Amino acid sequence: MADTGAPDVDIARTPAPDAPAGHIVLVTIGSAGDLFPFLKMGLALREAGHKVSFLGPDQHGPYVREAGLPFHGLPADEAVLDHPDLWHPTRGFGVVWAATRPAMALVPAFMAALPPDAPCTMVCHPLALPEADLCRAARPGLRIAAVFLAPSNIPTVYDPLLLGPYRVPRWVPHGMRRWLWRTAVRYLIDPVAMPDVNAKRRAAGLAPAGSLMDHIFAIPDLSIGLFPEWFAPTQPDWPQPMLRTGFPLFDPNPHAELSSELRRFLGQGGRTLVFTPGTGNRQARAYFAHAVEASRLLGERAIFLTPHRDQLPAELPRHVLWQEYVPLRVLLPHVAVLVHHGGIGTTAEALHAGTPQLVVPLAHDQFDNGARVAALGVGRSLPATRLTQGRLLRCLEQLLDDEGLPARCRAVASNFERDVGMEEVVRRVGTCAHAVSPDASTRP
Template identity: 30%
Template structure:
């Protein structure tokens, strides 16, 4: 049986699916992973077949509308949502065509949040069958808790994040409506071509609740919520078999030359003032007298080579983070997971979407100070946050959490759940 994994999004949306693909391959499935064309390097060498989508992701994020949308996310969520919808609408034609072609040749599909609606449209049984079962097995995979819930610590978008209240459920339901509006353009195109009506939100939620769903987040980090739908099954994080790749020799030499450094990197999040952010970071590290590794990323951070300070390109987090004193990052689900598994304290600088949630969770778990919003990042605030993260208490708590999370087999559990579902379907 051939399983198609759809990894629309950034590296953090693709890399966990590589891990799932490897484990499904062990069970005996033929697995292919579709992702933006310029993310093929994330899949390379894994043993999972790569199916490039007909557009890039990182290049548009570096300039134009994609960059503007992420710049706006540092200011208001309304502007973020409006511009992100334009980004999704701009790729709708290509995404609908690509996914239609790939789904047609697959026996089963695992989709993420950005492709759930278009896959649901493609697998709809047709107008005469109403809301019957999909024509092929469909599994929904997510890396953040996105279901409406009253439990603030178990839902990414909560109005009262540290309380259990109906207000949280109402607010996160509203967030789901906004998300559907952002991600539905490709699904709308498919439904129009099939002569199916445009879905209302209640139909969308009903489809999501009856689709077998995997939440790839450790229960030690995201507590189970009693009001999650029965179709949702939570596993630990999905980590690929060969995650601990070798580091660049220059970076390896730097790490060996002194104390464990502070890592600073914002992944795929651009920033409107990379030079200014780089100066603030270098200043904070210098004031504390600690060494630093600064990752360029899509933020475009740059630091001058100096004693105790090194600028790098990309590096495997699973190999680098355990050798750092603190990880300063944007709060992406994948980066947060890697820092948790490394057992080191964190400082989270959220930019958009679910990143504030991960920042709050790290603070609540005692492995990080309260998050610093991207628009509020200064050298003084970063210095104070690093002082907390460098404390013995934060180090001990992070180490203990890392031990618990590393003991989980998230990708293996997920592969077993997918296999069981496909066996029942057959």
């Protein structure tokens, strides 16, 4: 995987100190955890003088418009949240892929309507890269930057490897790791994605692509990893050029405070546990049932964070409080343990706050994020397929009884003070639009 086939242009060494502001088109999918990093980038790019357009799921419109960025909504079928395989460790990718294709199909039409000669860069979620490549075929000067929100979005044979919930032992040789990864892609990813990708490529008069991973990693002129080196070091076989930053923490309501109801609940004394399966999870009824009993047996209070009240017991015991939404920034300083799904945004907020974590991963990047939390010594990981009341209780007891855990969490939180911010992202993305582009006919 070391040879990505990326365009032979070194964006890192392309100087453009006086280049005029360009048009930056941000394209994202997914939940709020996917949206907020793009919002942080969009605001920084606008502040630097660039024209910014934001394409994302319709439900994200209020967040983007409130931030003052032009928003172009893409259709999103929220019924996908009830699909039984959405959170399946291996079948979840197929559900996400199918759900995002109608929205991604509209991206080329948006790009075609822009002035053809103006410098322009697309900054894309990885699953938008096939459509970005179609846009570049029709607009040869277009530059493309890929944004990777979590380490597992970038496959490698060097980093400790997880194939879904299954860890590959460190002693397995790199050649075998490469074979395992390519086999997983061949049987679990390519049959889902490549018929659609190649149908669109044929319609655009382009040659078919072989494998999704090889295809999308050959597309970007610049890759951006929005997570720090101390969380996941850059690997030799990651695409280049690769820009690394810290976690792009973003609070849509930075002045929010705890409600009076929440302050009263927290003021009752003792320790508070917070449970959240993620804002997009509507299939967490068993998760919350186990949380009710585990917190009762521990004698601790619990806050349940979810916008979907119907998956909680109709009557909650006095030691449990339901909240539709609370900014983690204001809540986590009052929390003994955060139990969550392992989304990268939630993981980063807990690391920043120095809050111990119990990650209960279901699918996608969550297993890898949970493994990294455990490796940092600031929490544990318990796959959702193994979640029972007894296991949840034992994991929480181990975290609450670990006297050295708070100090380790504070030490990891101190890393945020040295993290790279958005300034270099703004410079490199702005430079990207003015770099000399290879002939589009030479691209894979």
